[in-house]
Amino acid sequence: MEQVITCINCPVGCRMTVHLSDAGEFLSVTGNTCPRGARYARQECTMPERMITAVIPVEGSACPLSVKTATPVPKKMIRDVMAALSSVRVSLPVSAGDVILHDVLGTGSDIIATRNLP
Amino acid sequence: MADMQVDILIIGAGPAGLAAAIAAREDGIESILVLEREKEPGGILRQCIHNGFGLHRFEEELTGPEYALRDICRARELDIEIQCGTTVLSVSPDRVVTCVSPETGFRRIQAKAVILAMGCRERPRGALCTPGTRCAGIYSAGTAQRFVNLEGFMPGRRVVILGSGDIGLIMARRMTLQGAKVLACVEIMPYSSGLNRNIVQCLQDYDIPLYLSHTVTDIRGKERLEGVTVSRVDDRRNPVPGTEIDFECDTLLLSCGLIPENELSLGAGVQLSPATSGAIVNDSFETSVPGIFACGNVLHVHDLVDHVSNESFRAGHAAAAFVRSVPGEASFISVEDGDGVRGTVPQKIRRNADANVSLMFRPAAVYRNSTAVVSCGDRVIMKKKAMIYTPGEMAVLELKKEQIQSMEGDSITVRIERS
Ligand SMILES: Cc1cc2nc3c(=O)[nH]c(=O)nc-3n(C[C@H](O)[C@H](O)[C@H](O)COP(=O)(O)OP(=O)(O)OC[C@H]3O[C@@H](n4cnc5c(N)ncnc54)[C@H](O)[C@@H]3O)c2cc1C
Ligand code: SF4
Numbered sequence: 001m002e003q004v005i006t007c008i009n010c011p012v013g014c015r016m017t018v019h020l021s022d023a024g025e026f027l028s029v030t031g032n033t034c035p036r037g038a039r040y041a042r043q044e045c046t047m048p049e050r051m052i053t054a055v056i057p058v059e060g061s062a063c064p065l066s067v068k069t070a071t072p073v074p075k076k077m078i079r080d081v082m083a084a085l086s087s088v089r090v091s092l093p094v095s096a097g098d099v100i101l102h103d104v105l106g107t108g109s110d111i112i113a114t115r116n117l118p
Numbered sequence: 119m120a121d122m123q124v125d126i127l128i129i130g131a132g133p134a135g136l137a138a139a140i141a142a143r144e145d146g147i148e149s150i151l152v153l154e155r156e157k158e159p160g161g162i163l164r165q166c167i168h169n170g171f172g173l174h175r176f177e178e179e180l181t182g183p184e185y186a187l188r189d190i191c192r193a194r195e196l197d198i199e200i201q202c203g204t205t206v207l208s209v210s211p212d213r214v215v216t217c218v219s220p221e222t223g224f225r226r227i228q229a230k231a232v233i234l235a236m237g238c239r240e241r242p243r244g245a246l247c248t249p250g251t252r253c254a255g256i257y258s259a260g261t262a263q264r265f266v267n268l269e270g271f272m273p274g275r276r277v278v279i280l281g282s283g284d285i286g287l288i289m290a291r292r293m294t295l296q297g298a299k300v301l302a303c304v305e306i307m308p309y310s311s312g313l314n315r316n317i318v319q320c321l322q323d324y325d326i327p328l329y330l331s332h333t334v335t336d337i338r339g340k341e342r343l344e345g346v347t348v349s350r351v352d353d354r355r356n357p358v359p360g361t362e363i364d365f366e367c368d369t370l371l372l373s374c375g376l377i378p379e380n381e382l383s384l385g386a387g388v389q390l391s392p393a394t395s396g397a398i399v400n401d402s403f404e405t406s407v408p409g410i411f412a413c414g415n416v417l418h419v420h421d422l423v424d425h426v427s428n429e430s431f432r433a434g435h436a437a438a439a440f441v442r443s444v445p446g447e448a449s450f451i452s453v454e455d456g457d458g459v460r461g462t463v464p465q466k467i468r469r470n471a472d473a474n475v476s477l478m479f480r481p482a483a484v485y486r487n488s489t490a491v492v493s494c495g496d497r498v499i500m501k502k503k504a505m506i507y508t509p510g511e512m513a514v515l516e517l518k519k520e521q522i523q524s525m526e527g528d529s530i531t532v533r534i535e536r537s
Binding site for chain 2: 005006007008009010011012013033050051052053054055057062063064066068075078082096114115116
């Protein structure tokens with residue numbers, strides 16, 4: 001199986017062809033100019049991950065709270081994580097770095113506040 | 119008569135103003151005042167809740183509010199006075215700053231040095247000549263970002279984005295994640311000026327189509343936007359008849375570039391550069407008016423906040439030096455844009471520069487495997503080869519102070535040579 005992806009690590013934007021086994025295991029990559037591209041290709045084609053940032057409404061505050069996942073989570077879980085966030089209740093005050101939700105959906109990643117809300 | 123006197127007055131408490139204040143205080147200037155019209159410091163970063171900030175400066179990926187918070191905390195540690203809710207109305211050539219705030223009313227402040235750090239704003243719709251009716255539902259991408267991230271409300275449900283700059287791409291993802299349907303991102307140029315990372319993670323991840331070489335040719339709706347027509351454009355950017363695609367949408371976001379916010383600078387008599395729309399400055403970030411400095415997005419539009427902070431630290435140090443000493447007559451080397459180069463900052467370098475100077479510019483097009491060359495007459499002073507020079511990324515060349523001190527001509531030229 002072959003997959004064509006663009007490397008996102010620098011503005012050169014190499015177009016890389018990734019060769020995968022039928023079971024989806026990474027075999028090889030061509031088209032990258034440097035090792036960073038190869039590392040990204042392997043990750044992106046086998047276990048793509050993303051940081052998620054979002055805002056959640058807070059009762060008693062006109063301004064919503066901005067949050068992020070402490071570490072990247074599997075890309076296919078983005079929608080689920082957003083859904084989990086929509087039912088979170090936050091009480092004031094909040095400081096940047098506070099954990100808002102532990103281990104969201106078993107991903108091992110906490111949701112943490114990225115700003116202060118007094 | 120002024121109501122108050124300060125050594126250094128800084129306009130704007132975004133990353134530029136904060137860094138300049140921190141640098142000046144670290145150099146021992148006691149009397150520093152930062153004026154900010156919003157109710158909190160942090161500038162535009164407050165609404166940039168996505169991550170990707172600070173990789174160069176902190177070697178860590180922070181979100182915008184987290185990046186801002188680091189400088190805000192440092193400014194607090196240093197006991198720097200930041201007055202929020204205070205709008206600067208004018209700056210005079212002899213550095214009298216007029217400002218107004220609900221608490222203190224109207225004031226005139228005499229400063230020994232002024233640092234302009236007002237940031238930039240988005241190109242409004244008028245400047246883009248989009249056709250069609252003037253209905254509600256058309257916002258700049260940054261305004262929508264502010265609504266969603268700071269005010270907590272969604273400007274619409276079905277969205278088309280015109281322009282593929284990073285703010286538009288980031289908003290395509292944000293609107294999608296917060297529950298809207300983004301139908302298309304439309305770009306008039308044959309390439310996007312946004313980062314590859316944002317094309318992949320903000321559009322492709324959510325199957326949002328990117329229409330390159332397309333533009334919006336009609337806007338429909340009476341009170342509220344009801345739909346837009348998108349057409350392909352030819353090499354001269356004229357719409358091609360017969361290529362129309364209709365989208366039903368209630369929201370059109372415009373992401374068509376940023377322009378430095380220089381009304382105050384003009385009032386102070388500061389000379390602007392047509393290439394950057396920001397002030398013409400020398401290597402200490404001093405404008406054409408002595409004692410008035412400029413840094414950050416008000417000087418030239420940056421894509422990385424890390425560069426904003428670096429430049430602004432230098433401006434803060436320079437303003438501190440200005441306050442301390444009576445500068446003699448300086449002699450300058452002018453910096454010219456050559457082939458393939460736009461808007462080099464600084465535009466002038468003091469012949470006796472006391473530190474290295476970063477020459478920052480925008481490549482005029484995409485150049486692969488090419489070399490940026492700085493020359494003085496026939497003499498090449500430095501070369502920097504790169505796999506890519508692109509308009510989407512500001513290029514930086516570092517000139518050593520020894521190289522500057524040994525220059526003989528009156529001007530140097532920066533150009534890009536294809537290999
Ligand atoms: C909508 C938008 C989104 C952006 N997104 C990104 C991004 O995702 N990543 C990135 O790296 N860069 C982004 N940028 C670029 C970003 O602006 C810079 O990286 C950086 O924030 C610029 O810092 P600054 O201090 O020069 O300007 P700003 O952050 O804009 O700060 C200027 C400050 O000056 C204040 N001010 C202006 N006029 C007055 C006045 N008359 N009186 C008092 N105060 C005044 C403003 O209120 C503001 O707080 C974005 C820019 C915009 C406009
Ligand atoms: S492979 Fe290397 S050179 Fe190519 S885009 Fe990725 S990081 Fe840049």
